[in-house]
Amino acid sequence: MVTATPVSTAPADRDAERRRALRRMKLLATSLLAVAAVIFAVSFALQDRYPWLGFVRAAAEGAMVGALADWFAVTALFRYPLGLRIPHTAIIPTRKDEIGETLGEFVETEFLSDDVVATRLAAYDVSGAVSRWLMEPGNAQRVVAEASGAVVGLAGLLDDDRMREAVEAVVRTHVIAPEWAPPIGRLGERILASGGHHDAVDLLLDRLDDWLVIHPDALSNLVSGRLPSWMPSFVDRLVDERVHQELRRFVADVRNDPTHRARRALDGYLAELSDRLQHDPETIAGLEAAKARAFDDPRIRELAASAWSAARTAAVDALSDPDGVVRQRASAALADAAARVTADPQLRASLDERISGAARYLVSTYRHDIASVITETVRAWDPAETTDKIETQVGRDLQFIRINGTVVGALAGLAIYTVATLVAGAF
Incomplete structure (x- = not known):
């Protein structure tokens, strides 16, 4: 049984095969030149004895001229013919940088223009x-799995100490360093102006009333404990119950009356506090001092370390489990989004327009940088290496120019000699 040898696709193997093919084609083209030279020599020597060999000599002569001319043209692309520094030869090694710039400009103008991309x-x-691809079974899960693997891999590459330092720096720069008082004051003003704090007050009052109902003895001895010791115990209980009832009644009155004096007093206090947080240096300094005490250096480091460790562990654990809630929900959400896009032509058109706009923006902004990659890459190549790379890639095809030149030269030489013979015979 014959086993087929697999074809190697490694770049080195492909280059080696191209070089072998180039050598074969060079040998073929040179052999044709040699054959033409031998035919020319023989026919030239015998044409007086055999006049018809004049046609053969003319064809061979034209073949040699065509072969030599095209050999010169092809060779001049890559090196100096016969080592002679003839002007406008060795074009690729001597004009490598210009070729790279021209190629970069060509790609930039012809491939990376707004109109072409659009x-x-x-x-x-x-x-x-x-969206249709994402709707196919398993594709949404595949995308989520690949993205999850990338995130988990990235998390594994990150240095914990450096990330803690980075988190600490971010917290210190963007959370601790800025003044808190003025933004809090402005936020308080907006909340008070919109009346949004009323819901919070109502919720607080509801919770307070619930707590009083659940803990009826919470106020025991709060007032009765200050009564004379000779008072009967039932009086103490009556006082405590009365205080409890009055407190619940007060809470209910405040809860049910939006214009209650307690609410107005609270609104006034909050408005004054918001103003002082923005404009009173003493209040601002007090809050900043409290912030500094709460977030001293050890606490910041501890916060940064715990935040990074918790976030990293939670993310890795959630994304590493194929059957976990995070990945399952992400896959479902991705598939659902794909289904919505597929079913809504207007949404697809809108998305395509946004994609096209983003692509045009990226191309118009970065096309010169993209094209410069070609220019800089070619400029960095060694001239000899560049010549070898290009000749290896296209040299085999260029040898056909030499072969075609040999054939066309032979036909041209034969045609010219034939016409000249006919014209001379006519006169």
Whole structure:
């Protein structure tokens, strides 16, 4: 049984095969030149004895001229022919940088223009194609799995100490360092102006009343404990019950009356506090001092360490479990979004327009940088390496120019000699 040898796709193997093919084609083209030279020599020597060999000599002569001319043209692209520094030869190694710049400009103007990108994207239903692909079984899960693996891998590469330092720096710079008082005061003003604090007060009063109902003995001895010791115990109980009832009645009155004096007093206090937090240096300094005491250096480091460790552990655990809630919900959400896009032509059109706009923006903003990658890469190449790379890639095809030149030269030489013979015979 014959076993087929697998074809290697490694770049080095492909380059080696291209070099072998290039050598074979060079040998073939050179052999044709040698054959033409031998035929020319033989026919030239015998044409007086055999006049018809004049046609053969002319064809061979034209073949040699064509072969030599095209050999010179092909060779001049990569090196100096015969080592002679003839002007406008060795074009690739001597003009490598200019070729790179020209190629970069060509890519920038012909491939990375706004019109080209817009036209190409308009020909595709990008959002529809992506959404249909995501709706196929397993594809949404695959995307989530790949993204989860990337996040988990990235988390594993991060240094815990450096990340703690980064979190601490972020907390210190963006949370601790800025003044808290003025923003809190402005927020308080907006809440008071919109009346949003009333719901919070109502909720607090409801919870207070619930607590009083659940803990009827919470106020025991609060007042009765200050009565004379000779008072009967039932009087103490009556006093405590009365205080409890009056407190619940007061809470209910405040809860049910939006204009209650206690509410107005609270509104006035909060308004004054909001103003002082913004404009009173003493109040601002007091809050900043309290903040500094609460977030001293050890506490900041502890907060940063615990925040990073907790976030990292939670993310890795959630994303590492294929059957976990996070990945399952992410897959379901992705598939649901894809279904919505597929079923809504207007949504697809809107998404395609946004994708096209984003692509045009990226191209118009970064096309020069993208094209400069080509220019800088070519500029960084060694001239000899550049010549070898290009000749390896296209040299085999260029040898056909030499072969075609040999054939065309032979036909041209034969045609010219034939016409000249006919014209001379006519006169």
